[in-house]
Amino acid sequence: MTPPNAFRPHPWHGVMQHESFPELVTAYIEIVPTDGVKYEIDKVSGYLRIDRPQRFSSFCPTLYGFLPRTYCGATVASVELPGAPLVTRGDGDPLDVCVLTDRPVPRGDILLTARPIGGLRMVESAEADDKIIGVLVGDPVYGALRDLSELPRTVVDRLRHYFLTYKQIPGEAGPTITVDPFYGVATAHTVIAAAVRDYDAEFPTGV
Numbered sequence: 001m002t003p004p005n006a007f008r009p010h011p012w013h014g015v016m017q018h019e020s021f022p023e024l025v026t027a028y029i030e031i032v033p034t035d036g037v038k039y040e041i042d043k044v045s046g047y048l049r050i051d052r053p054q055r056f057s058s059f060c061p062t063l064y065g066f067l068p069r070t071y072c073g074a075t076v077a078s079v080e081l082p083g084a085p086l087v088t089r090g091d092g093d094p095l096d097v098c099v100l101t102d103r104p105v106p107r108g109d110i111l112l113t114a115r116p117i118g119g120l121r122m123v124e125s126a127e128a129d130d131k132i133i134g135v136l137v138g139d140p141v142y143g144a145l146r147d148l149s150e151l152p153r154t155v156v157d158r159l160r161h162y163f164l165t166y167k168q169i170p171g172e173a174g175p176t177i178t179v180d181p182f183y184g185v186a187t188a189h190t191v192i193a194a195a196v197r198d199y200d201a202e203f204p205t206g207v
Contacts, residue, residue, distance in 0.1 A: 010046035012094055013207035015068035015111065022192045024115055024137065027097045029065040029108045039108055041066070041094075048109050058166050061158045063105055063112075066094035067132065073198035077128040079191050083181045084121040091127040095195040098159060099134050100151075102141035113137045118148025119188040122163050123178045130191050131163065147185045156182055 009015055011028040018024045030039045030048060040051040072090030099114045114134035122129045133151075135142040145151060163179045183191075 008046070010207065011041055011111075012043065012046065012066070012068055013203070014046070017067070017069060018113060022116060022189045024113055025067055025097070025132075025134065025192070027063075027065050027099055027112055027114045027134065028068055029063045029099065029105070029110050029112060031060055031064045031108050032105050033059050033061060033063070034104075034106070035059070035108070058162060060098075060166075061155075061162055062133075063099040063101060063108075063136075064096070065099070065108070066096050067192065067195065068094070069199050070095035070192065070195035071199035071202045072128060072130065072195060073202060075194040075198045075201070076130060076191060079187070079194050081121050081181055081183060081187070085123045085126075085178055087123055087126055087128045089127055090198065091124070091129040093129075094199075095130060095132060095192065097132045097134055099136055100142040100145075100155070101136035101139045103136070103139065115143075115146070116185060116188045116192065117145050117151065118182060118184045119191055120160065120163070120179055120182045124175055130195075131159075132188055132192065133159070148182060148188075149184060 018026045037053045038051045039048045042049040072093055072095055074089055076090045077087045115137055116132050116134045119130055119132045122131055135145050137143060160179045164177055167175060
């Protein structure tokens with residue numbers, strides 16, 4: 001007989017959101033700042049797959065993953081953000097999240113509880129690829145933050161620089177990427193709600 005809970009739920013489709021969503025969210029972490037390769041969730045199996053080695057010295061400055069049961073589609077793209085390029089579609093992936101913590105986390109493939117404090121509108125190849133910025137609940141340095149305006153500008157600039165440059169290869173013309181604007185917690189909640197609506201539209205009968 002198969003014991004209860006013998007099968008691991010799919011991190012994208014099988015993990016329910018936090019009971020205080022969207023003020024608190026459950027995030028699935030794919031990569032940590034020390035990873036020398038970029039991992040991404042395999043959308044079919046739910047296991048982490050190596051996407052590519054990190055070719056250069058640019059490492060993601062935060063824990064990085066996504067919010068289960070979200071999807072970046074037309075509803076996310078339609079969220080108006082002053083200064084952002086006009087787009088009509090999302091990138092077709094779950095909504096990404098960057099989680100700030102003072103504590104070293106040695107590996108990905110984990111779940112954690114984060115508090116969204118803002119986000120940024122990244123656009124690549126005319127697709128919205130928003131990054132929600134959150135703080136690890138209970139973190140001794142970042143855990144008390146409630147809005148992106150409370151975060152030191154140097155941390156915001158570090159995130160912006162990473163996403164502007166992480167696909168650049170010296171001597172080659174890379175994709176056109178913009179990372180503007182950054183936004184606060186109220187807009188982050190709007191983007192998260194839009195990503196839930198996109199998910200429900202993309203997977204109306206569940207997975």
